[in-house]
Amino acid sequence: MSINQADQAIPADAAPLLRTLGDPAAAVCTDGFCAVPPGAQAAPDSAATTGADA
Amino acid sequence: MKVEIWSDVVCPWCYIGKRRLEHALAEFEHADEVTIAWRSFQLNPDTPPGTAVPTSEYLVSRFGPQASQMTGRVAELARGEGLDFDFDAALTVNTLDAHRLLHLAADLGVGDAAKERLLRAHFTEGADLSDHETLVRLAGQAGVDTDRAREVLAGPEYADAVQADIEQARAFGATGVPFFVIDRKYGISGAQPAETFLQALRTAYADETQDRGAAAPR
16 A cells, blocks of 8 residues: 555546546545545544644 | 445545445435445555555555554544544455455345445454455355355456456546546545535436436427
8 A cells, every 4th residue: 555645536637538526635545545635524523633644 | 326436445535435425325315216336446456466464564664654644644534434443453455356256245236235344344353355264254244145255256257347347447537546436427536525425416416307307208
């Protein structure tokens, strides 16, 4: 696993086969482990804080 | 509506994304019209089959001391979704066989149960998802006939289906998981908040309804 964090999982130059919904910076795993992107949100009832840690 | 989800069973954001989608579906007015299809994606396809490396060691060897900080943060966010991640127990493995079993489970109508069982086994129980007896046991707990599971694992069955899923993800331009596709029209990348999934489901449903109306004979 790696800590690589893709900026987005759908490259800007990808063929527009799909209409993209949602935040393109949401957390994904690329070639392994996944970082916590800036703004990643815990559930509202969680005491977790947010923010990048990479 | 059909929601296809590309993911790997060793992908923490996939497990978190699964929970968030489930929360969205619980709020979605037309959830009874939604079918879920799990698609395969391998984050570590080059991991030698039959080897299991402690994930914590693997991450430290690759990324240094910051790895534990990273896993701690992901585990913290997972807790917010009610998930108990134990990265100290997790094992990094090649997940091809796990995916082949998931395809079998889907064919038997228990794909979602099998997916959940394998995710929990990896992230919470430290199970070796490359070990055939472990996979058979977990599949059995999800409702898969264990003799059939052994038969599949003994040969190459479903390997082509796994590869086809991975190629389809590439065709969609996906480079990471989780990756959600609704009705082959909408792509949603990553573990979005539940509210985002809910909005996407509503958008797709409204579109589908509009399309149906336009196609109806006058």
